[in-house]
Amino acid sequence: MTGRRSCFFTRPFLSKAATLIGAATATAVGASLLTGCGSLPGASGGSREPVTVMTWAPEGTAATNMPGMPAMAQAYARWANANGGLAGHELKVITCNERNSTVGAAKCAKQAVRQGAIAVVGSYSQHGRAFMAPLEVAGVPFLGGYGASDEEFASPLSYPVNGGQTALLAGNGRQLSRDCDRVSLVRPDTVAGDDLPTLLGSGLAEGDRKPPTDILAAEDANDYTAQARQALTSAGAFDAYGNGKGCVTAVLGDRTETFFDSFRRVESEAARKVGVASVLGSVGQPLIDRTGGKDGPFEGAYITGWYPVASDPRWDPMLDVIREHAFADNRIDPADPGVQTTWIAYTVLSAVLESLAQSGGDDDKDSVSASDVVGALNRSEGVETGGLTPTLSWRLEHMLATRDFPRIVNREVTFQVVRRGRLVSVQEGFVNVGNTLVQAPSAG
Incomplete structure (x- = not known):
């Protein structure tokens, strides 16, 4: 070879x-x-x-x-x-x-x-x-x-x-800050998950966005209806005319698919549409394929990764x-x-x-x-x-x-999006989130 x-x-x-x-x-x-x-x-x-x-x-x-x-x-x-x-x-x-x-x-x-x-x-x-x-x-x-x-x-x-997850969350905040007025974050109720809202918020702040709504979830649940309702309400609650774009990002590893199953049901019931996002490792091409590709729930989703697309x-x-x-x-x-x-x-x-x-x-x-x-x-x-x-x-x-x-x-990440059922690069090359990480408030 x-x-x-x-x-x-x-x-x-x-x-x-x-x-x-x-x-x-x-x-x-x-x-x-x-x-x-x-x-x-x-x-x-x-x-x-x-x-x-x-x-x-x-x-x-x-x-x-x-x-x-x-x-x-x-x-x-x-x-x-x-x-x-x-x-x-x-x-x-x-x-x-x-x-x-x-x-x-x-x-x-x-x-x-x-x-x-x-x-x-x-x-x-x-x-x-x-x-x-x-x-x-x-x-x-x-x-x-x-x-x-x-x-x-x-x-x-x-x-x-x-x-690590550190750079992905900071990068996801940077990526979402371009288009999302408000963001809900659904993340594990674990020690490893405790830093994620701060890191996502640091990325959002670079686009003059507010910190995300922090929604905790069990790492091994079989249903996330309650968290989905909270996420949709927080991301979509703008003025009486619905002005603004809300986004929901979920970082739950293998259970991210389960969350978005619950979320799409709740979203359909509420007749409200918001943007969705995640990071590679929680959402990837195999999951996109398995859930319907271009006709599935992740079409148009914002995804942040470490490496070039597959x-x-x-x-x-x-x-x-x-x-x-x-x-x-x-x-x-x-x-x-x-x-x-x-x-x-x-x-x-x-x-x-x-x-x-x-x-x-x-x-x-x-x-x-x-x-x-x-x-x-x-x-x-x-x-x-x-x-x-x-x-x-x-x-x-x-x-x-x-x-x-x-x-x-x-410190480099890649911005990706799901288009026609495929993960594609949003822009050429990598995005350096080193300054975003330095500016993030200390966990201590």
Whole structure:
């Protein structure tokens, strides 16, 4: 397979780049600018010690499930190993069902440590407090999580590849501020959901809009009629002549479909029409297709995402891997942002291992440790992901100037809309929401 391009740039290392976790202190080794951009797995040649990583996600639960993420990780490993491994290392992927619980998240993290994982890669969990502590104690980096917990943007051992729900909500506010006079937000009644109204409101404020009406909902309900009525009333209550445009945005993961089922019934009964919106991960192309496409409830919906639309040719290398190595695994949907995040995270891992192989010489890096990965990530001036994200670097100078989310290094989102049943880009390129995040009131 050809076409995948990833680069890992470093500058000569002049001093020890210590993280805040002593166990993960980076080794001061010389590293030169790499010019082998776009090399395939195994390009460094030679047979080195296998490397083990873990990918976890919730599966078979009553709330949000992400089975495509571990499935994508396994497909990536089959592809990489069929091409000589990553920088000559056989890639071993272990997976874990996080079960959408603090106990499950902690168990997965401890299993990763116990089985010698050098990193947790491309995973999903809302329970950052439960999984980051065991990883920090062992010095194991968390590379490219979904961005569903605050700890992913605060821990010195977390290396996010997107801006998480944080950036999506800020971006959704920016997107809605163009057309919506008033906005209702329906979001989970969880710790992870508590920041969402502030973030959405920060985006709305940039268009001189008022903060959204905050409507809490159970994450695993089977009916949202009460919340739908409240959302419609708040978004549509203008003057006696109905002037103004109201919008309702819902961010409920797998239950977003259930909410909009309730909402459309309530909207029909009230004979009132408002705009609808969401973020990728709660609404995506598979859901749009399943609910009627251009004749379904999401036609015209405003959607904010992290990455280019699924039809963008920049995803072609991932599609090739899925076709060749995922066989008939229907857990993997290439339009799923979880699957896409896992692909990007493993792209970064490949670049990390390649940089270690080249900086350490042909014989010095037969084995790779978690601290090696942390040191390489801390030294990196940038990792290219084939245009799917901006160049990623977790050096201090690239951190976000905000207390709550300092490790957001990718502040860019995409504005999309559903037209004729397909998600399409509203505008070319990415939208940087870094300033929106900086201006958002602190959660503390």
